[in-house]
Amino acid sequence: MSTNDNLPTPIQANAVDYVTAGAKAILSAIPFAGSLLAEIAGSIIPRQRVDRIADFASKLEQRIEHLEKGSVTAALNDEEFTDLSEEALRQASRATTSERREYLATLLATSLSSDAISYAETKHLMRLLGELSDVEVIWLRFYAVPTTGRDQEFRELHKNVLHPKSAHLGSSEDEVDAEAIQKSYRDHLIRLGLVSAEIAKDRDGAPEFDRFSGNFKVKCHQASRLGLLLLKQIGLAPQGRR
Structure with missing residues (x-):
């Protein structure tokens, strides 16, 4: 105080x-x-x-x-x-x-x-x-170019933030907590409408269901049009994206 x-x-x-x-x-x-x-x-x-x-x-x-x-x-x-x-x-x-x-x-x-x-x-x-932390802004920018092998300069610059935190059976409590926090960044971006999920589909074009989570399977996450607009207006839009 x-x-x-x-x-x-x-x-x-x-x-x-x-x-x-x-x-x-x-x-x-x-x-x-x-x-x-x-x-x-x-x-x-x-x-x-x-x-x-x-x-x-x-x-x-x-x-x-x-x-x-x-x-x-x-x-x-x-x-x-x-x-x-x-x-x-x-x-x-x-x-x-x-x-x-x-x-x-x-x-x-x-x-x-x-x-x-x-x-x-x-x-x-x-x-x-x-409503976004600086870390969440970096993740939003990451989801603007979610394809593996692209946007390498940005990913290298922010590798400490973007390095995936994956917990598994036998992981320490700290590792489990780190994964939960990292997942919360994506979930917050989704709740704000800045990131959207692309649902995986089977050969017939029907959405695939994940019986373990009880939700549809997600193929990938990507910045929404609103997310891309925000990045553009703050000067963080990826080159070639509008």
Whole structure:
């Protein structure tokens, strides 16, 4: 718990004021994106997270500096864009990794392109992203190219995460737990509609039934259209996939 949580209410309010002023000063020092976010940031930045917001603003600056300034500034008059920006700032203030802030900056910047999906749709994707851990984002990207022997560079880069955890008769409790956690990543992605299962079929084209699990046999898992869209909007779409 933060030390400030035990302070009297007036002192807490002053602490927030100091952090807010510091946040605005830092954001304003970033020429374009910083000034756009400074006013919004003033009311929602939690204490001790100003550095994350500054990093997010810097990443956003790099992604929108090529856009026409007037059109970007005009977006602030759109309540849906302001709402989307607030959500991005909230998530960025909680993001403990640079990669996560990169995803958020790309997602917000992409919403400003001429062929972008609506702000409301982008916010839906942002909320989905907010429900995923960084490890689950890696698994979603893996399921975008599930074929063995492909996407080797990505798999090698994240081999520690993607190495299959398989428990068997005689496995230790730690091995069983590791398999359960890894399976939970896939199950969570399925529940969110980001990954789908391709059902195995027999020679007649009928779905095959697994009498041990009581469910249909699954041939493979792959990223759904929604999953591919999220990857595209955060800049993680596999080359050649749209």
